[in-house]
Amino acid sequence: MAGRNTYHHGDLRNALLRATRELVKERGARGFSVSEAARRAGVSISAPYRHFADRDAMLAATAQLAFTELETQFAALVLEEPLPECAARIAVAYVAFARQDPARFEVMFASGIDKASHPELLEQTRRVQERLEAALQPHVPREEVVGRAAELWAIAHGVASLALGGNLHHVVDSSRIDRVAASAAHAWARGVSTSGV
Amino acid sequence: MAGRNTYHHGDLRNALLRATRELVKERGARGFSVSEAARRAGVSISAPYRHFADRDAMLAATAQLAFTELETQFAALVLEEPLPECAARIAVAYVAFARQDPARFEVMFASGIDKASHPELLEQTRRVQERLEAALQPHVPREEVVGRAAELWAIAHGVASLALGGNLHHVVDSSRIDRVAASAAHAWARGVSTSGV
DNA sequence: ACGCCTATGTAAGAACCTCTCACTTTGAGG
DNA sequence: CCTCAAAGTGAGAGGTTCTTACATAGGCGT
Structure with a gap:
């Protein structure tokens, strides 16, 4: 071969x-x-x-495969608990995905390729968003779903990015990054549930 | 000149x-x-x-200036409200900082420079974290401060990164990204306050 | 006032890189 | 079996980073 x-x-x-x-x-x-x-x-x-076509196209094609892997990992999640646990699970899974192969995550989000010129990547970010919307749909009012999904993505993505960028090194030792993700998502979800009060 | x-x-x-x-x-x-x-x-x-020394050192020096600007903007914040409003203000300020000059933010977090080999940058990420800890200190139990500060940073950073990466384009039009940041931080903070219940 | 030393600039070149173009090879379909 | 298009080659133009040896001149001590 x-x-x-x-x-x-x-x-x-x-x-x-x-x-x-x-x-x-x-x-x-x-x-x-x-x-x-x-x-x-x-x-x-x-x-x-x-x-x-060029160097970027090679990276984009690699990123595309990576997005598909993320979808697969998401598909494996069972989310039947109340919102806080459910959100925490998602965030932890996202961070685990990033940490289990940082290079893969780097290609997807930090390789400098312009998503706008690679429509297939835009399409796949849309799928991520949709997956999150589907997960939240049972727990939040219809009109909030889109925004809340973006918020949850941001929480998970923020933890993953900061951690892989080495920005949390002094703060939390790397074995506890999952806990940061879980704790942030959990608090956020409690806050979301409380909003109707 | x-x-x-x-x-x-x-x-x-x-x-x-x-x-x-x-x-x-x-x-x-x-x-x-x-x-x-x-x-x-x-x-x-x-x-x-x-x-x-090399190309990276030029980027690192530029990033260092950018971090100082972030510190300045944080210093201007008045944070005397309850936690949810306070957290929202911080998140919005962070996202505004990122959006008002995306290149600056890119240099700080997505230019590929290895923070570990530029100790001055590590030092400055530590300062960001410390600033957040100081802001949270009045509102959360002592032993939680470090972790909670990291969580808040992650929320703000996640929104900023996703937005600048073009990952939220289909979802939220760019004028409403501040609201995503505010809403996420607000919910999170409510959840944090509720944790003692 | 003078001269030297060291800061800071230059020029040239080695070793990489991306991407293009004209050319060659070969497997698959008519 | 023959041809044609897909896939691989080699050379080269033009870009890059970084090093090395050399040139210049500003500021220091005497």
Whole structure:
């Protein structure tokens, strides 16, 4: 597979996506280069351009796979408890997703690709939002669902981003980041439930 | 100043920092290049290396200035209301800071510089955290302050990051992002206050 | 007033990078 | 079997970061 003997690779697109992910894991999104990915796939430097428009398109395609993985992890959640527990579970799952492969999360949100020029990514952020809306729908008034879903996403995303950016290092040791996420989401949800009082 | 006639520039370091910020504003953190900054300051490509170790050091120095600006904006906040309003004010201020100059925020949190190798940045993230702790200290039990401050930061940071990343475009039109921040922080704070019940 | 030292600038170049273009190879369908 | 289009190649233009050796001049002590 990797060491091919035919002129045509046969599965170059996928090989490049794998190499991209590996590279981002090793060197961060900025350290990723089309050349190095090509080298690892065992093809010439210009070969990748047969499959991707440019460097950003390679990162975008990788991000797209990552978004699909996030969807899968969300789909596995069972959310039958009251709102606070439910929100906490979602936040913890999101943070776990980020921490279990920081490179993947980096590609999705911090690789500098412009979502506006990659509509498939826009579409997938919309799906994330919709998944959260579906989860909240049983617990909050119809007209609040959209906004509340965005708030919950922000809470989870904020914890994940700050943690991966190393901004919480002095504050909470990394084993307790899940607790921050859970605690924030839980408090938020209690506040949401209280709003009608 | 810009077009100098002496061999020595006289204020190159500052000129470069200004150019850096300009460039990031125009082209994003990834579009920034040492060469172009040098060109704009009217010096040779190698001149910047007399003042900064490398490209990252230029971004880090720019980020440091930005953190100081954030501190200043926080210092201007008057926080004498009950927790929910107080938290909402902080979150809104943070998001406003991010939105009023997205490039600045990008340099601080999404330019790919490794905070661990720039201790002055670590120090400044610690100051942000401390400022939040001070704001919460009157409202929450001593042993919770650190964790709660991190949670509030995460909420504000999450809204700012998602919004600037274009992830909320379909959801909330940009004029209402402040309301998302306020609403999230407010709910969270109500939940925090309720925790003793 | 003079000269030296060190700060700060320059020029050139090595080693990477992205992306394009004209060319080659080869597998699959008519 | 023949051809054509998809997929891979090699060379090269133009960009980048960073280093090294050299040039300049401002400010210091004498």
